[in-house]
Amino acid sequence: MKVRLNYWMLTALMAAAFVPAAAVGQGRAPKPPEGPAPKLNGHPDLSGLWQRPYVPDMTVTTRNGDQQADASLPERKVNADMQKKGPPGPPPKELPFTAAGKRVWEAYDPAKGDYTGSCLPFGLIRSMNSPDPIQIIQNDKYVALLYEQNTWFKVIPTDGRKHRDIEPTWFGDSVGHWDGDTLVVDTINFNGKTRLDTIGHPHSDKLHVVERFTRTDLGHIAYEIQIDDPVYYSKPWKNTRTFTLRPDWEIMEYSCEENNKDFLEHHITGGLNPDK
Amino acid sequence: MRAKLNLLAAGFGLLISATPLLAHHSFAAEFDDKQPVTLKGTVTKIDWMNPHIWIYIAAKDESGKVTQWQCEGGPPNSLTRNGWTKNALKEGDQVTIEGFRAKDATNTCDSRAVKLPDGRKVFSGTADDGGPKAAGAAQK
Numbered sequence: 001m002k003v004r005l006n007y008w009m010l011t012a013l014m015a016a017a018f019v020p021a022a023a024v025g026q027g028r029a030p031k032p033p034e035g036p037a038p039k040l041n042g043h044p045d046l047s048g049l050w051q052r053p054y055v056p057d058m059t060v061t062t063r064n065g066d067q068q069a070d071a072s073l074p075e076r077k078v079n080a081d082m083q084k085k086g087p088p089g090p091p092p093k094e095l096p097f098t099a100a101g102k103r104v105w106e107a108y109d110p111a112k113g114d115y116t117g118s119c120l121p122f123g124l125i126r127s128m129n130s131p132d133p134i135q136i137i138q139n140d141k142y143v144a145l146l147y148e149q150n151t152w153f154k155v156i157p158t159d160g161r162k163h164r165d166i167e168p169t170w171f172g173d174s175v176g177h178w179d180g181d182t183l184v185v186d187t188i189n190f191n192g193k194t195r196l197d198t199i200g201h202p203h204s205d206k207l208h209v210v211e212r213f214t215r216t217d218l219g220h221i222a223y224e225i226q227i228d229d230p231v232y233y234s235k236p237w238k239n240t241r242t243f244t245l246r247p248d249w250e251i252m253e254y255s256c257e258e259n260n261k262d263f264l265e266h267h268i269t270g271g272l273n274p275d276k
Numbered sequence: 277m278r279a280k281l282n283l284l285a286a287g288f289g290l291l292i293s294a295t296p297l298l299a300h301h302s303f304a305a306e307f308d309d310k311q312p313v314t315l316k317g318t319v320t321k322i323d324w325m326n327p328h329i330w331i332y333i334a335a336k337d338e339s340g341k342v343t344q345w346q347c348e349g350g351p352p353n354s355l356t357r358n359g360w361t362k363n364a365l366k367e368g369d370q371v372t373i374e375g376f377r378a379k380d381a382t383n384t385c386d387s388r389a390v391k392l393p394d395g396r397k398v399f400s401g402t403a404d405d406g407g408p409k410a411a412g413a414a415q416k
Binding site: 111113114117119131132148249252254256259260262265266268269 | 302
């Protein structure tokens with residue numbers, strides 16, 4: 001029986017592989033400045049440089065609550081021994097896989113290579129999960145998300161237009177509208193070549209994502225993402241996060257391609273997933 | 277500098293604070309957690325580029341034999357924000373690198389700790405122990 005790299009093994013591996021990267025990671029954001037959310041043309045202004053929790057697994061809730069899995073999902077069954085060795089915090093959740101979703105999920109083995117290994121675009125959801133900050137720049141027609149991870153961007157029109165009729169893309173096609181003080185972003189038309197998170201939860205090209213951005217105060221955005229993919233999941237499920245303002249940071253360039261030795265020297269592979 | 281993380285207790289904490297060890301590739305795809313290595317030698321080069329810095333070391337074993345190794349470190353942007361620069365290590369510096377060997381039997385490692393002869397760690401945590409001002413401190 002093939003041993004699939006599951007969440008618990010992954011955590012054990014990471015604990016064993018204590019690299020300097022772990023200690024120099026984003027860590028907990030310091031307390032941001034206080035005050036009400038600024039406004040722009042009658043809506044909260046989401047603009048700013050935002051630190052976000054790194055979410056390698058969307059079924060997990062972190063102890064400090066900066067990332068929360070869907071409370072309505074059942075807990076993942078793990079045996080007592082794995083429970084003891086597992087990370088502190090609430091147990092991870094079981095996703096509502098369809099038969100196809102379970103098959104694709106169980107076939108995934110990151111040790112055999114992942115598309116991101118060759119610096120292919122992470123895609124929308126994995127870019128929202130990445131540890132690097134994002135800069136949001138908002139005007140009265142668009143909200144632009146600048147992802148430091150691999151220097152990508154997403155531009156969300158907020159003028160009420162409908163989705164475009166174009167070929168599918170890595171990040172999908174997004175339109176946004178204001179629901180009170182919350183920006184609701186609706187994204188479809190994904191090319192299906194990406195994964196939802198580092199641990200490899202799958203999605204198809206029928207994925208429909210709804211994100212909600214609420215700047216609760218000057219220093220925080222409450223973020224919710226809903227995954228609705230009827231091919232791989234029998235019902236929609238969610239994830240919530242807190243982003244923290246970092247007025248002391250500026251966005252930096254990140255060329256994944258400039259020295260990707262792991263891939264260029266064939267220590268890893270990084271083509272598109274064969275199991276799609 | 278006090279130890280930042282307790283490995284035994286912080287498996288999950290590492291997930292929270294870990295930079296993209298797994299963001300773009302799997303540790304298990306490249307490195308072998310059953311092959312720890314300790315390399316003592318001289319820095320020959322630092323690559324300060326994305327997605328990971330690389331430290332090149334002329335490692336000397338007990339018999340005096342020198343082997344060239346390359347060891348992967350953290351992402352440069354995070355290191356910069358924590359106050360590090362490539363000048364923390366210079367060609368000719370003596371270091372000890374603890375890490376895990378690549379599965380493909382090349383002299384490649386994933387560096388777990390990089391230590392100067394006096395025991396101080398570089399590229400770990402912040403650089404507020406005599407290095408550049410920690411980038412996390414508010415500047416405005």
